[in-house]
Amino acid sequence: MASATSDAHHEAHYFIPTPSPYPILLSAGLFLLALGGALAVNGSSAGRWSALIGALISAYALSRWLGAVIRENRAGAYQKQEGLSFRVGMWWFIISEAVFFSSLFGVLFYERVIAVPWLASLSPHFSPWAGFKAVWPTSGPHGAPFTPQDAWGIPAVNTVILLASAGTVTLALKQMMARERALATLLVGVTIALGVTFLGLQAHEFYHAYTSLHLTLGSGVYGATFYLLTGFHALHVTIGLIMLCVILARLVEGDFSAENHFAFQAVGWYWHFVDVVWLFVFLFVYWL
Amino acid sequence: MSATDFESAPEEHHPTGVTRWLSTTNHKDIGILYMGFGLTMFLVGGLLSLLIRAELFEPGMKIMPPELYNQVIAVHGLVMVFAALMPLTAGMANYLIPMMIGAPDMALPRLNNFGFWLLPPAAILLVAPWLLALFGTGNGTIDTGWTIYAPLSIQSGLGMDFAIFTVLLFGLSSTVFSINVIVTVLNMRAPGMTLYKTPLFVWSWLWTAFLLIAVFPDLIAGVIMLLADRHFGTHFFSAAGGGDPILWIHMFWFFGHPEVYILLFPTVGILPHILSTFARKPIFGYKAQIYAFAAIGLLSVIVWAHHMYTSGLPAVANIYFMFATMSISIPVSILFFCWFGTIWRGSMTFETPMLFALGYLVLFGIGGLTGLVLSDAAADQQYHGTYFVVAHFHYTLFGGPIMGVIAAIYYYLPKVTGRMYSEKLGKWHFWLTMIGFNATFFPQFLLGIDGMPRRIPDYALQFAHLNMASSIGAFVLGASQLLFLINIIKTAAGTGERASSKVWEGAQGLEFTVSSPPPYHTFLLPPVVQ
Structure with missing residues (x-):
């Protein structure tokens, strides 16, 4: 089956990192984060400390790990095949x-x-909640009344903001490919500003829902x-923003080129993904 | 930092001692870590099952209170599925896939290490509530069985929260490992190794990884919702707020049924390698088996509610899930046909791996056929929640994946250690396992038909004899696994004759072209496959 090793690949074999x-x-x-989480939800203050320390250790380890990847990239350790591994992995x-x-939808x-x-369709003879009517939104047979949020207020504005940010991040990548670094940096900055605005408005919405709408x-359900849905989406926007900030810093340092820009591209994909999820959230959670 | 820091670690230049294992980026090291962890947890899960069988040895409450019994069966199930079988199959993938496809390593080696080291924390979290209970906090660990059904899981104690975080860690580990497998198989094959030349084990793991990515996020979503229902006042699974406990069952089995195939696939993939080696014939129906994997994988995500025939779904749903489930027997039969085709008129010898592979065919065959019985929505009204189900899934999950993993370990032990294991001990291990296994679980079919319910620590007097037989079988089965342990330790310690690089007369594949044991880094320069 196998014969001699190929010499064509002798020059640049696949990069295997050292331990x-x-x-x-x-x-x-x-581990500390999970342990702390399990203890904290049961009211243990030690659990909160464990979760905090675990989160700090995780953030440190992740930043050092990705820092090593960036340094390896600068030193030219990655060729085409490594780049493909990263891209397929990100996908x-x-x-x-x-x-x-x-699953959430x-x-x-x-x-x-x-x-x-x-x-609502259960026979009144068997149901403990005989008068329950099937309507949506509902807080269920035992829930307190609330007012749902109007889709055509801030949620609609947020939709426009996120769509615009998808446009700016795409343009930023294009400018970088056209070697217009300054413009690309500016556009990433605009994307971050739009993302932060989105999150700010979303936080305001949550506050409003809790205090005024009793939602x-x-x-109930x-x-x-x-x-x-909105919470996990906002969490993903936050993660995307953190990644965009790293991209901004690397752009300022001149890390990317038209040939070498995996991280930028990957964060762009992620941002588009978050954007598409929002469209579904707007459609199914707010509008319909 | 100088450029030399980015060189791949040269041959044998790696940290030694504990550091080697903690920080390793080598797929063989990580594979061995996975196997070591999986076997340890197999032992832990096995000891828990012996506690269950000891309690059920005679009617009456014998050795533990019912609360503890519930915890023991829950932890037994979770440990065997997540901490024993999944790591064992992932270990096989780690060790074998790069060698089988001529790659220098897994595509993302640091991620690989990360994925493994999430497992011990997860296992510790699962049993930590027992420790806490010793110090007077809480009342022990998860007590709902591995299916974690609401509303019981919403009312259960703090052990449930630990189990939720355990599942999150296992889920993260499986997801990053699946991504790694997919990237490796798609991007790291040696020149000339087209997808249709890729060994069946690699194909089976590709489908396993697809399935894991398709279903594990659903369980992660489910346990997060469960946590919210328990502590943050939501009503996902509570009818008082308009939610539905049945939703949990849907979410669990949408994950849980494909999970059965996730456990099964890697051994279904390694089986034809072993059968072909010892029948000294090429694999029969290579492409048919690949398409059968695809068919089983796709069908497995649309049949989950056959676990829910008695939960009050509309009749039309039951009928759909019944026929969809039964249709899985078609691709599974194709696999069986190909396996028989592979050994048909071969010049067979019966070394230990071959014995376990043939045992797999028999036991998994019984498991599959009784699954067909259970898939009948009408018949299942009788069998649901009885020992018939317990016997069925032990025939599929022990008879399939565990027999397959044991066969694969015997098959590759000479390759990994460079030494032959003791054939005599291996044969004792096989026959005692076969006798012990059937003595344990065959009586449970009869108990189930008679109506003995699952998950109950006590039973009616009419079930006494069969339960005693089952318990005696379980102790034989458990004790015989010690022979396995002794055999592995003796082989790893370097007794036994040296293994050649080909190990078996009929062995095929790139992994049998390198020395036994293989060098620390194989295929830094890719081989050319003709």
């Missing part, structure tokens, strides 16, 4: 995230289309799915 302490440090950090990471959000559809009508996590 690194950061992966296991990250695991240790996540499958985004696919796994897409599956995660699909599946929850929304199940609760709205199946669970609530089912609960809380406890507002509507409140639960509302905060599940």
